[in-house]
Structures are given as structure tokens and as C-alpha cells.
Amino acid sequence: MTIAVTVGAAVVDEVSKRDPDQVRGGSRTWSVCGRNFVVAVTELEPGDRLTEHDLPDEYVLLVQGDAVVSVEHDGRAPVSVSEAAFVVVPAGTSTVHTTAPTTVVRVFTARCEEQMRRAVNHAAGADPRTTPLPALAETGNDSVRIRRLRDAPDEQGRLGRIFRTRSLMVNWFPVQEGPRDTERLSPHSHEDFEQMSVTLVGRYAHHLRVPWTPRMSQWRADEHVEVGSPSMTLIPPTVVHTTRAVGPGPHTLIDVFAPPREDFLANGWVLNAGEYQAGRP
Secondary structure, eight states, X not given: OOSOEEEEXXXXXXXXXXXXXXXXXXXXXXXXXXXXXXXXXXXXXXTOOEEEEXXXXXXXXXEOTTSOEEEEETTOOOXXXXXXXXXXXXXXXXXXXXXXXXXXXXXXXXXXXXXXXTSTTGGGOOOTTSOOOOOOOSXXXXXXXXXXXXXXXXXXXXXXXXXXXSSOEEXXXXXXXXXXXXXXXXXXXXXXXXXXXXXXXXXXXXXXXXXXXXXXXXXXXXXXXXXXXXXXXXXXXXXXXXXXXESSSEEEEEEEESSOOHHHHHTTOBTTGGGGSTTOO
């Protein structure tokens, strides 16, 4: 039994050979899915275009600040982003391209079946402990929406920088300089949802523990997985986990959940919660 699924740059070529649609020019894409979402990391090269056709649901695009990234949606004029930002791309057909090499992250819901099939672990099946997505709402917004990270400075008492869509939630943590204090870790678990941790910069160690049950045959040894960037680690429900930055320099980590976490909403930590209230977005 594997406690978690970890995929990094070392397997990009293997995944690309299995799914030629993941290769566009010199760019490389690889994907990992949970029950409710799939995360695709692309090392995007100038001149290449990431096009998704007739998506039934909006998706998230995470842009770093090292290049100008443009999004075209359903034939409208391109929308450009030149700094770190959380971008919501509406349902339909869209294209992403860049002016300089960069790494972008896209998060799709499980309703996007073609994107789910691209995932390296798509054949593993859904974890039955995970609460499924609710029915797709009829209301929607047909414009690309941008939330720039510079408009969300650190705030004492707030956990990270959390954004949502109808069905997805992303926590983009502030940059961690140097290693995390090993005397101040935060081991915890989630009973009924998965967590995808995406590393964009630096190295991280994921510490993972399966809780004991009355059946000793189900016990598993702890795992301590060190990953570079970019990489993705899917953590199943009930697994006790904590993550720490390792080594000098900057580190950037993003967590993905679906559906949106009610505890984060209740605490008032979700920066764009108002876009999805009272029948909007």
C-alpha cells in the first residue's frame, strides 16, 4: 500500500510518451488526479499553446511572476497576467500561452473527463472515503477573473492565501525563506477529503502516517518523502501529514482541495468568497 502519490519532473517524459496530447512543442505537462480534481503542471515554452475544448466547468490557472501569460476564452480578446496570480477560467474553450519559459499549474474538476484521463494515476480509481463533488450549479460567469497575490499580503491569524471556485479551493502559501522549524510542525489529517500539495520552488519533505486500526494487518510504516520542484503529492483521507521546507533559499507550496473546505470559509480566510455567495458567482 502506498500512503501517497508523488509525481515530479523525473517522470514527465514517461507520462508524455503515454499521452502525446500532453506535449506541445518543447513544453512538458504531467497530471495527477484525486476523486474530485486533477492538477496539471506544465513547463510552458513560448510559442506553445495549452488549449482545452468545451470544458463543462470552470478551472483554475496559477501563474507565477516570471513571465507574461495570456488566456484566450471563447474567442474573446486575450487577458494577460504578468505577476503571480490566481486565475479562474470559465467553462468552454480556452487557450493559455506565454512570452517566456515559465511553469503554470492548472486545476480542473473531475467533471472534465478528458483532463482526468491524462493523469498518471487515473486508472487507480477514486478513494471511496472522499466526499464527491456536489451537482454542478447552473449559474456561472463567462469572464476570466484574476486575483493577484500582491493584493493579498500576509495577515496575522489568516492561514495562507486561500481562493475558491464553485468546486475547487486553493491555498497558495507565502514564500518560505530557508527551512521550516522542525520544532513547530503541524501534523493533522482530513477525514473525508484529499489534499494535493504542489511544490513550485525549493525542496520539501512530506511526513506521512497511517493511523492504527484494531486490525494490525492494516498498519503501515511512516513515510518521509523529500521532493523537489515542480512536483505534486496527493495525500488521501485519514493520513496524518505535515510538510516542511528543506534547505536554504525560497520555497513555494500550494495546496488544492475539492469541494471547497467549509472550515476555511467559516473562519473568513477565503479571499474571494464573496464571488460565490447569494447565487453568484
